Amino acid sequence: MDDLERRLIQCFAIVFPDVPDHEIRQADATSFRGWDSLATVTLINVVEEEFQLQIDVEEIGEFLSFPRFLEYLRSR
Amino acid sequence: MRLSEALTIVRTPVPTPATATPFSLALMCGFTPLHLETFVNARLRIALPRHEVTIHSGVYGDLADNLERTRRESLDAAAIVVEWSDLDSRLGLRSLGGWGESAVADILDGAARRLTRLQHLIVELSSRCGVVVSLPGLGLPPLQPTVPTFLASSFALRVRDLVSAFAVRLSGYDRIQIVNPEWIDRASHPADRFDAGSELLSGFPYTISHASVLSESLVRLIQRPPPKKGIITDLDDTLWKGIVGEIGAANVSWSLDGHAHMHGVYQALLRSLAEMGVLIAVASKNDAAVVDEVFRRPDLVLPIDRVFPVEVHWSAKSGSVDRVLQAWNVGAESVVFVDDSPSELAEVQAAHPAVECIRFPRAPRDIDRLIARLRDLFAKPLITEEDRIRLDSLRRSGPIASAGVTAAEDISAFHQQASSVLTFTTGKNALDARALELVNKTNQFNLNGQRYTDDGLRRRLGETGAFLMKASYADKYGPLGVITVVIGHAGPGTLTIDSWVMSCRAFSRRIEYACLDHLFRRFDVAQIDFNFAVTDRNKPLRDFFAELLSHEPASAFSLPRQMFHDRSVPLFHTIEENVVG
Numbered sequence: 001m002d003d004l005e006r007r008l009i010q011c012f013a014i015v016f017p018d019v020p021d022h023e024i025r026q027a028d029a030t031s032f033r034g035w036d037s038l039a040t041v042t043l044i045n046v047v048e049e050e051f052q053l054q055i056d057v058e059e060i061g062e063f064l065s066f067p068r069f070l071e072y073l074r075s076r
Numbered sequence: 077m078r079l080s081e082a083l084t085i086v087r088t089p090v091p092t093p094a095t096a097t098p099f100s101l102a103l104m105c106g107f108t109p110l111h112l113e114t115f116v117n118a119r120l121r122i123a124l125p126r127h128e129v130t131i132h133s134g135v136y137g138d139l140a141d142n143l144e145r146t147r148r149e150s151l152d153a154a155a156i157v158v159e160w161s162d163l164d165s166r167l168g169l170r171s172l173g174g175w176g177e178s179a180v181a182d183i184l185d186g187a188a189r190r191l192t193r194l195q196h197l198i199v200e201l202s203s204r205c206g207v208v209v210s211l212p213g214l215g216l217p218p219l220q221p222t223v224p225t226f227l228a229s230s231f232a233l234r235v236r237d238l239v240s241a242f243a244v245r246l247s248g249y250d251r252i253q254i255v256n257p258e259w260i261d262r263a264s265h266p267a268d269r270f271d272a273g274s275e276l277l278s279g280f281p282y283t284i285s286h287a288s289v290l291s292e293s294l295v296r297l298i299q300r301p302p303p304k305k306g307i308i309t310d311l312d313d314t315l316w317k318g319i320v321g322e323i324g325a326a327n328v329s330w331s332l333d334g335h336a337h338m339h340g341v342y343q344a345l346l347r348s349l350a351e352m353g354v355l356i357a358v359a360s361k362n363d364a365a366v367v368d369e370v371f372r373r374p375d376l377v378l379p380i381d382r383v384f385p386v387e388v389h390w391s392a393k394s395g396s397v398d399r400v401l402q403a404w405n406v407g408a409e410s411v412v413f414v415d416d417s418p419s420e421l422a423e424v425q426a427a428h429p430a431v432e433c434i435r436f437p438r439a440p441r442d443i444d445r446l447i448a449r450l451r452d453l454f455a456k457p458l459i460t461e462e463d464r465i466r467l468d469s470l471r472r473s474g475p476i477a478s479a480g481v482t483a484a485e486d487i488s489a490f491h492q493q494a495s496s497v498l499t500f501t502t503g504k505n506a507l508d509a510r511a512l513e514l515v516n517k518t519n520q521f522n523l524n525g526q527r528y529t530d531d532g533l534r535r536r537l538g539e540t541g542a543f544l545m546k547a548s549y550a551d552k553y554g555p556l557g558v559i560t561v562v563i564g565h566a567g568p569g570t571l572t573i574d575s576w577v578m579s580c581r582a583f584s585r586r587i588e589y590a591c592l593d594h595l596f597r598r599f600d601v602a603q604i605d606f607n608f609a610v611t612d613r614n615k616p617l618r619d620f621f622a623e624l625l626s627h628e629p630a631s632a633f634s635l636p637r638q639m640f641h642d643r644s645v646p647l648f649h650t651i652e653e654n655v656v657g
Contacts, residue, residue, distance in 0.1 A: 014080050014083045014087070015083065017088070037278065038108075038278060041110065041274065042079075042083070042110070042111070045079055045284055046079055046080050046083065049078055049079055049080055049284065060277060
């Protein structure tokens with residue numbers, strides 16, 4: 001696990017404090033309890049704050065899983 | 077504060093202290109409060125560590141309806157965040173109801189009616205709890221396409237005028253506080269407040285940074301930090317311009333003529349602080365005789381009789397601060413130290429980490445920041461008689477504190493001749509601003525550190541058997557005003573004390589013994605139960621109880637009447653009593 005992934009796990013852990021790290025890495029909005037639209041917005045804001053970036057509103061629909069977030073961050 | 081910090085605070089379960097009391101806040105707005113609620117919650121938890129904070133945020137969509145719904149809630153405070161769309165939905169980005177000249181008159185008419193309704197609801201709410209109101213802080217939408225954005229349109233001016241008049245009307249009510257828009261402007265640039273993406277996606281219109289700033293302003297007013305009690309000031313290049321030892325008393329300056337007006341402004345601020353009961357002391361490395369010459373100048377703006385004590389010598393300033401704290405009998409956290417020298421500030425800060433050290437600015441353009449900071453640190457909503465007599469009572473405490481009356485018989489003799497009168501006022505209606513202030517700012521003689529909001533304490537006193545007892549003290553040296561407050565509840569043959577505080581100005585007068593003696597007599601009980609808890613600061617109270625119990629208590633305990641009488645000391649106070657329901 002590299003630094004980027006560790007920081008992303010931390011972001012998820014802030015928004016979903018009851019979920020253990022190994023489950024966070026599999027997290028998916030469709031199967032994850034408590035991952036609603038407001039959690040998506042909060043998660044995006046926390047990731048923006050942590051990684052000092054701005055995610056476009058149009059892209060929000062793509063950020064519905066941990067792997068997708070990670071892929072996005074790695075591609076930047 | 078970062079969003080991740082706020083989320084971590086809010087989502088981390090904290091052990092609830094045994095003495096925790098609930099604190100219920102209504103956060104009312106017409107939009108989804110999302111991150112604003114998170115920030116307010118986090119800041120309140122920090123400001124009220126001994127409370128269980130609950131936030132009611134209503135239903136997204138209609139501010140007035142949300143306010144109506146609060147009628148069913150039991151609240152300690154309410155924060156109301158008004159935005160333009162609460163006046164008319166067409167003033168928000170989410171509405172497609174039509175922008176243009178034709179809508180202007182209709183919007184203005186509707187906004188006036190909306191504001192009147194909001195005013196009635198807010199005033200009604202303020203009869204149940206303290207209310208903080210924040211006025212619209214976002215930009216108005218480009219409602220009139222014919223008017224360029226750099227031109228103030230008649231419509232924009234008129235709608236702002238309506239809001240301004242609304243705020244003026246609300247500010248006339250005691251329990252309604254309006255967030256200062258200028259404070260928000262300084263902390264959050266107007267162009268960086270609106271997040272159109274968030275507004276459209278989730279209905280939350282603010283950027284994270286603006287939500288953080290707005291939450292800070294709301295919480296500062298909901299739970300004002302206790303005002304500082306005293307300011308210790310340097311002299312050279314601080315109270316006046318110039319080094320008096322080098323240029324002489326006649327040549328130091330604080331006037332416009334001497335390009336030293338910022339020092340005059342500072343003196344004027346200290347004078348106004350002294351008038352409201354703030355203690356002012358001097359700590360300066362100087363020749364006392366030369367300083368005395370300046371103090372005799374008639375043009376000094378700060379009357380020197382308002383300054384006590386004056387520490388002028390060549391020893392370390394941390395030692396001066398020690399002696400000032402002792403003379404004032406206050407904790408370091410209640411004191412501000414102002415000096416122009418970074419090394420003096422560092423030396424005092426190292427010795428007294430809790431003292432707030434502030435550098436006096438070098439450039440006149442920075443004086444307004446210093447004034448604003450000191451205003452924020454010392455501002456208090458009400459100036460009591462106790463504030464006005466504080467300095468005189470400290471000067472008078474000299475005979476007691478420093479006359480060397482240490483032996484028990486000497487102290488008894490001293491008290492015997494002091495003609496002291498303790499006036500107890502007991503009942504549910506004994507609560508007033510001074511009693512609440514004393515409960516919330518006293519640290520050293522404090523039973524358990526319990527703090528109360530005005531509404532929370534009124535609710536507590538509404539319970540069966542609950543009472544508040546306060547006492548004021550006077551002797552031949554002058555009055556001290558209200559110096560102790562006891563909150564408790566009594567039943568048949570039982571008496572439990574939930575809070576007990578005593579001003580440090582009242583130490584060494586045996587008032588604590590007289591209080592217990594009065595409680596035993598008045599309630600006629602065989603023992604008193606104390607909801608005691610150790611705090612970082614209540615060592616003086618622990619020492620007092622240790623004398624009565626033969627050991628320092630660690631938690632709640634009972635004091636038998638016989639034990640108290642066996643170990644009490646001779647009392648010479650004349651006791652008077654008022655009962656107020």
